Each structure stands twice: as C-alpha cells, then as structure tokens.
Amino acid sequence: MAGAGISRRRVLGFGAGLAAMAVTGCGSNSGRPSGGGDGSKPALQQWYHQYGEAGTQQAVERYAKAYPDATVTIQWSPGDYDKKVSTSLLTDQGPDVFEYGNGPTIDMIKGNQVVELTDLLGDAKSDFNSALLERMSYDGKLYGIPQVVDMQLLVYRKSLLSKAGVQPPQTVDELLDAAKKLTDDKVKGLFVGNDGGVGILGGPALWSAGLDYLTKDNRFGFDDPAAVESLRKLREFWTAKVLLLGAPTDWSDPAAFTQGLTAMQFTGLWTLPVIEKALPGDYGVLPWPKLNATTGAPSVPVGAYGACVNAKSKNVDAAKKYAKWLWVDRTADQLDFAQSYGFHVPARKSLAEKAEKLKSGPAADAVKLLNENGHPQNPMLWSPKAGTAYTDALSRIIRSGADPAAELKTVKSVTEAELKRITG
Known part of the structure; x- marks a missing residue:
C-alpha cells in the first residue's frame, strides 16, 4: 500500500519543495519521426509517472492502443518523474503528451514549453471541477486537463x-x-x-x-x-x-x-x-x-494530475487531438481510471455521480468535504x-x-x- 500512496498521491504533499528548472524558448523539432511505421499515422509519445496501483500501467496502455488516429507509445517513468519531465522539456526529446501534478508550472507556461488547451473542453467545461480548471489556467487560458482528483x-x-x-x-x-x-x-x-x-x-x-x-x-x-x-x-x-x-x-x-x-x-x-x-x-x-x-x-487539500501537451512536439495538433479524445471524450475510460485501480474521484461531476464506490459511507462523506471544503493544493x-x-x-x-x-x-x-x- 505504501507504493500506492507515494506514487499517484505524490501530487499531494511532495511537490512544493522541488527546485524549479530553468526554462528556454520553444522550438519545433522533436527529434523523433513524425509518422507511424507506414507514414499513415502520426507517432505520439505519452508519459506517466509510475503509479503504485496494480493494473494502472496496463490500463493506460490499453487506452492508448485503442486510439485510432495516431500510434501512441507509453513511457512509464519510475523515480523522480517531475525532474525527468522538466529536463526533457528543455530538449527536443521530450514527450508529446505528459501528465504533471496540478498542471504545468508557471515556468513551463511562461517559457512557452506547453501549449494552450482551452479549446479542447468545449461543452464539457462546466462538467469539470472548476477549482482544478482554475488551478491549471493562467491569464484565463487552460494548460492542463484534470485527469483524476485526489484529496x-x-x-x-x-x-x-x-x-x-x-x-x-x-x-x-x-x-x-x-x-x-x-x-x-x-x-x-x-x-x-x-x-x-x-x-x-x-x-x-x-x-x-x-x-x-x-x-x-x-x-x-x-x-x-x-x-x-x-x-x-x-x-x-x-x-x-x-x-x-x-x-x-x-x-x-x-x-x-x-x-x-x-x-x-x-x-x-x-x-x-x-x-x-x-x-x-x-x-x-x-x-x-x-x-x-x-x-x-x-x-x-485537493490535487490532480493534468494532461499537458509539449510545445516542442512535432505533432502539436495531433497531440492535442489525442489529449481531447482521452481526457474529454472517453468518459468510460476516465471513470475506469479513477475507480478501477485505486480509489479516487473523477475530475468531472457527472462521472463522480456515477462512481459507485463514492456513494455511501465515509467515501460519500469525503466527496462532500471535497465539494464544500476543497482547496487546490497551491496557486499557480x-x-x-x-x-x-x-x-x-x-x-x-x-x-x-x-x-x-x-x-x-x-x-x-x-x-x-x-x-x-x-x-x-
């Protein structure tokens, strides 16, 4: 159980003291091939930190494999994930899509290392936890899509x-x-x-x-x-x-x-x-x-990993399209991710209402606390x-x-x- 607590849950409690990485302007060459094996589909790389709950890695690989419009490769990253991401964003070898605790840092945004995702939510915007959307936004623009809520x-x-x-x-x-x-x-x-x-x-x-x-x-x-x-x-x-x-x-x-x-x-x-x-x-x-x-x-305290898109991706549009498909359109997968490999609150209100594990007892009390007393872990x-x-x-x-x-x-x-x- 300790592994679970210090993996998916590292978004709460561990991030505040990490040293900031230097930022540079964005480029356009990812250094990776832009197409699939036959050139018919773009090739995308998606990064996750190492979750402790059994089955999570297999689940995200299954989601990626089901995506029809690109060949998506998953990198599962043990160790100091935050540092790996921050370092990779300074190079041309970073991921196209990646998760980051409470969304990207202000330095990633100010350094043009991530792209705006505001237009991806569409009518679903009102269904997402508003406090988390605000936490992942800067100057009214969204830079991360909340994946699952922890508290x-x-x-x-x-x-x-x-x-x-x-x-x-x-x-x-x-x-x-x-x-x-x-x-x-x-x-x-x-x-x-x-x-x-x-x-x-x-x-x-x-x-x-x-x-x-x-x-x-x-x-x-x-x-x-x-x-x-x-x-x-x-x-x-x-x-x-x-x-x-x-x-x-x-x-x-x-x-x-x-x-x-x-x-x-x-x-x-x-x-x-x-x-x-x-x-x-x-x-x-x-x-x-x-x-x-x-x-x-x-x-x-409330935290969430947010899906982000690397501004240096050779396939920014394809990466945005995939992020929207997985974290906006695929509601069944979002509910699966929140409830089948641990115990978490979906980032969307309509899905939280469908989460059977959260409907009774102390779990239901906890969701009430989240809705009434929740605070994003810290401001942008x-x-x-x-x-x-x-x-x-x-x-x-x-x-x-x-x-x-x-x-x-x-x-x-x-x-x-x-x-x-x-x-x-």
Whole structure:
C-alpha cells in the first residue's frame, strides 16, 4: 500500500519543495519521426509517472492502443518523474503528451514549453471541477486537463473517541484537546507524518485561519496574526507529545491507523478501502478543522494530475487531438481510471455521480468535504522556491520552536521576489 500512496498521491504533499528548472524558448523539432511505421499515422509519445496501483500501467496502455488516429507509445517513468519531465522539456526529446501534478508550472507556461488547451473542453467545461480548471489556467487560458482528483482528509477511530468521551473535533483547539485525551502509553492521538506535519499541513494551517498562499490579486497571502497563531498551534501538537513520530510508514499509508498506533491520522482518500477492510464501520472522516470558533474554515487539500501537451512536439495538433479524445471524450475510460485501480474521484461531476464506490459511507462523506471544503493544493504563481522557503520555515517552527512571525517575514521576502520574477 505504501507504493500506492507515494506514487499517484505524490501530487499531494511532495511537490512544493522541488527546485524549479530553468526554462528556454520553444522550438519545433522533436527529434523523433513524425509518422507511424507506414507514414499513415502520426507517432505520439505519452508519459506517466509510475503509479503504485496494480493494473494502472496496463490500463493506460490499453487506452492508448485503442486510439485510432495516431500510434501512441507509453513511457512509464519510475523515480523522480517531475525532474525527468522538466529536463526533457528543455530538449527536443521530450514527450508529446505528459501528465504533471496540478498542471504545468508557471515556468513551463511562461517559457512557452506547453501549449494552450482551452479549446479542447468545449461543452464539457462546466462538467469539470472548476477549482482544478482554475488551478491549471493562467491569464484565463487552460494548460492542463484534470485527469483524476485526489484529496487529503482526517480519519478517526469512532470507538477510541467514544471511549475517551471525545466528539469529532471542529476547531484546531478541539483537535489538540482530543489528541491529548486519546494519547496513552500505546496509542498516540494524531499522526500527520513522521516530520510532524511539515510536509502536508502548510496549506491547511493557512486555510484554517481564513488565509491562503496568495491573495486573489497574487500578493503574499499570510502576513497576518492569524497565520502566526495557526503555526504556533502546530508547534503545540509537537510539544504536547501527542503526535506519532517514527511510524513504519508515512502519512500516505494507513498502516499506522489500521494497526492502532494512532487514533487519528491526516491521510488521503485513497486509503479508505484498506481502512474499511481493517476497521469496518469504526472510522469517520473530517476536514482539517478551522482555527477557532470565529476564525477561518475547515479545509481539505485537493490535487490532480493534468494532461499537458509539449510545445516542442512535432505533432502539436495531433497531440492535442489525442489529449481531447482521452481526457474529454472517453468518459468510460476516465471513470475506469479513477475507480478501477485505486480509489479516487473523477475530475468531472457527472462521472463522480456515477462512481459507485463514492456513494455511501465515509467515501460519500469525503466527496462532500471535497465539494464544500476543497482547496487546490497551491496557486499557480506559488513557485517551487517560495514553497521551499515555507516548508523550511514550517520545519523550524514545528520541530525547533522558531518564532512564526520572524519566519514568515523570510517567507514573504522570498515569495515577493518570486512573484516579481514571474510577473515581470
């Protein structure tokens, strides 16, 4: 199960600290032959990262083989997929169509490395998750087609909360109090990753305070006393010794929860089938709670791989046509991709309504949380460098007790310099 969590799910929680690759202008020669074996069809290369769920690779190869208008070759890429893609886009040897976490980066767009896909959606536009379409757009133009939606959420053991006389927490203070009451010599109250939440709580900490990474007009979004308070609370979880640390597997895997090492865990939707099998009926799902009774709102981080087209493809039009065929027209394949090889929400509302696995129990509750409290993982203009600065600050605050106000000044300085670079 760990493999599944750290493959398809790497779109949530791992991307913020990746170093940005340099960008160059686009060219026209891909260095690859443009036709099929007999020249009658264009030859396209499509890249995916290595998914952990059994059957996924065979599925995408089957989809590609069924496409009638081009010969599509799949490259399945283990290892540091993001770096491989970023590097390939600087050359003439990159893929024609590729997936990328939350759509292409702003540097890919500004560097003319990907092509606009706005015209591909047509009447289907209103059927796609609007927040994800916005996340994959820049200046009103779409550069990625959402493939499948993933989300993080808080799972809790009903029996343990009941035994401790604890209600499902609605605020961060209630969550801390619950974690204290649920911690004993065998069980910790909360698991948010072996790093104490550094890697996954950056967004929820801001949203719970009613803030965001950037404002609507793309300015630094959390130079605010509420952000300082929220980050101090994360430190309190650490000092209260209610967090599970050093678990055999990390937050993306449900083993710590199903094995009784923790009463609550911030994890992902993809873990629910394993949890259901291990603890049938004895778990519920919650968003990360709002900061307090008067401040902020509950939240769940939402991410999606987006299908992108390389501007250096020798067959841009053919690549766009294939991307539309697979991720707009082929709704049966889209539902299959979301539900048959794991546990995920289709990127389109009409398909989510058809997903049988999402119609009852905690899974249905999770979809409700996604629709009511979902936040795209981070904004388009939130750069990898800004993400690294924030993650480093979180580490110092949570693990070492650094002053949040001082740390946020540094993050603000880095972010403002990045915004100036990006927007010119």
